[in-house]
Amino acid sequence: MGNKKPVIFCVDDEKIVLNTLNSQLQGKFQDLYELGFAESGEEAIETINDLSKDGYEIIMVIADQIMPSMKGDELLVKVHQSYPKTIKILLTGQASLESAINAINSAHLFRYLTKPWPEEDFLLTVQKGLEEYSLIQSREKLLMLSYGGWISRSLYVVAKLGIPELLIDGPKTIEELANETKSHPRSLYKIMRMLAGYGVFKEEDNQKFSINDLSILLTKNHPFTSSSMTIWYGEEGYDIWEKLLEGVQTGVPGMHLALNQPLYDYYRDHPDRATLYNRTMKEKSAATIKACLQVYNFGQFKKIYDVGGGYGQFISAILDAFPTIEEGVVIDQPDVVEEAKKNYPELNQKCRFEVGDFFKKIPKGADAYLLKSILSDWADKEVIEILKCCHLAMKSKNRLLVVENILLPPNQPDLAKLLDVWHMQITPGGERTQKEYEELFDLAGFKITNIYPTATEFYIIEAIKK
Numbered sequence: 336m337g338n339k340k341p342v343i344f345c346v347d348d349e350k351i352v353l354n355t356l357n358s359q360l361q362g363k364f365q366d367l368y369e370l371g372f373a374e375s376g377e378e379a380i381e382t383i384n385d386l387s388k389d390g391y392e393i394i395m396v397i398a399d400q401i402m403p404s405m406k407g408d409e410l411l412v413k414v415h416q417s418y419p420k421t422i423k424i425l426l427t428g429q430a431s432l433e434s435a436i437n438a439i440n441s442a443h444l445f446r447y448l449t450k451p452w453p454e455e456d457f458l459l460t461v462q463k464g465l466e467e468y469s470l471i472q473s474r475e476k477l478l479m480l481s482y483g484g485w486i487s488r489s490l491y492v493v494a495k496l497g498i499p500e501l502l503i504d505g506p507k508t509i510e511e512l513a514n515e516t517k518s519h520p521r522s523l524y525k526i527m528r529m530l531a532g533y534g535v536f537k538e539e540d541n542q543k544f545s546i547n548d549l550s551i552l553l554t555k556n557h558p559f560t561s562s563s564m565t566i567w568y569g570e571e572g573y574d575i576w577e578k579l580l581e582g583v584q585t586g587v588p589g590m591h592l593a594l595n596q597p598l599y600d601y602y603r604d605h606p607d608r609a610t611l612y613n614r615t616m617k618e619k620s621a622a623t624i625k626a627c628l629q630v631y632n633f634g635q636f637k638k639i640y641d642v643g644g645g646y647g648q649f650i651s652a653i654l655d656a657f658p659t660i661e662e663g664v665v666i667d668q669p670d671v672v673e674e675a676k677k678n679y680p681e682l683n684q685k686c687r688f689e690v691g692d693f694f695k696k697i698p699k700g701a702d703a704y705l706l707k708s709i710l711s712d713w714a715d716k717e718v719i720e721i722l723k724c725c726h727l728a729m730k731s732k733n734r735l736l737v738v739e740n741i742l743l744p745p746n747q748p749d750l751a752k753l754l755d756v757w758h759m760q761i762t763p764g765g766e767r768t769q770k771e772y773e774e775l776f777d778l779a780g781f782k783i784t785n786i787y788p789t790a791t792e793f794y795i796i797e798a799i800k801k
Contacts, residue, residue, distance in 0.1 A: 340391075342371050342392065342395075344373070344397070345357070345397045346376065346379040347398070348399065350374070371383070375403065376398070376404065377405060379410060384417070393421050395461070396423055397461075398410050398424070411423040415441065423442050425446075426448050446460045446463075490530070490569070492526055492569075499551065499554045502536070575589040575761065577593065579760065589761070590761040590762075617648055620648055624648065628652060630788070630795065631787055634659050637659075639662075642697055646671070647665045651663070663687075664688070666691035693721045694724060698728065699728045704728065704729060711739055711758055711765060713762070717764075722781060736797055739766070741794045780800060782801045
């Protein structure tokens with residue numbers, strides 16, 4: 336709903352009553368809620384629907400019973416049909432018992448107040464109603480957080496079955512999808528229906544489904560595909576999360592507990608699984624790389640070293656976007672360099688690979704040294720070692736460019752905070768605040784000169800030698 340205040344809506348055919356409601360509600364609630372008014376049930380329904388379409392949350396409706404045409408209990412029943420969570424309060428001095436029972440049974444009436452009402456009683460009733468609504472919302476939010484794993488598991492299932500690929504050329508019925516994926520139709524339908532409810536697919540008539548802006552990101556050839564990432568999180572990633580409780584109690588990363596060895600050792604010993612992991616990391620980087628190219632002028636440099644740059648995806652994109660750069664060099668472990676040379680011939684021709692170790696020695700000669708998603712893998716001690724190694728290789732006019740998440744202040748939803756817990760599960764590192772980065776850079780002999788936010792959760796931290 337953005338920054339729009341929730342709405343308390345009042346309905347009465349007498350203006351003097353609406354004025355009284357307005358006066359009493361404004362005195363206590365105007366800072367937190369918008370107030371809406373109508374003089375008939377028909378006008379109320381139309382206005383409430385318009386407000387809802389405009390993004391307003393209808394939190395409470397207070398209606399008089401005796402009104403021309405549509406009575407108060409009838410109005411509240413209609414409101415309940417469209418907005419079942421909205422708190423309903425009925426005001427009247429003439430309503431029959433039958434009307435009150437109808438409102439209680441069919442509109443989930445919260446309270447019934449007789450005219451004239453004591454202001455204190457009225458405001459207390461409204462306050463209790465708002466607390467009831469807040470409790471309902473809190474319960475639903477907590478349930479959604481608890482049930483979130485079910486959604487991610489269902490995303491894994493459809494990605495693993497390749498269902499998004501099957502919908503690229505047009506909608507298909509659940510029977511067709513089940514036949515092509517060798518699945519049980521009714522079980523698959525339940526998964527697809529649930530995901531469509533959260534906007535992942537579109538359900539059409541006769542149990543037919545089509546692809547949309549979300550599910551197309553699960554197709555393998557989309558520029559920003561998340562197909563491998565979704566599958567990996569549903570396999571090794573899921574096994575790792577299963578060890579979260581034990582990891583929190585012992586301080587041992589879930590990866591070690593689930594796979595009995597550190598992350599990179601596991602993939603060195605299981606090259607068949609490493610392929611999926613490497614595709615996952617490549618997919619995660621695609622949007623970040625594009626966002627970095629949009630906010631930072633890499634073209635100011637002639638030579639860039641991407642330290643720990645893997646298979647050269649980032650440096651190659653930089654070279655493509657800034658053709659004035661003369662050379663880009665990826666510094667990484669021998670096995671990574673060997674595989675990159677063998678399996679990634681499509682990289683920019685100005686890109687070359689060189690064996691190096693960011694804990695021991697980084698080659699000199701670049702104008703800028705790039706560290707993307709490296710520091711978050713390591714504890715503070717190792718981060719300082721990496722930064723000092725960069726410091727030794729750099730001249731005073733060179734730039735250090737670190738691409739990482741930066742944690743937002745407390746009590747704010749933050750993807751970086753989620754990723755920080757994930758890092759806890761796989762590495763001894765984690766995400767950091769801006770202040771924490773400033774302290775680490777200072778200890779390693781660097782001064783941060785600028786921080787560039789991107790359209791993703793990542794930032795570019797630019798630093799120079801002190």
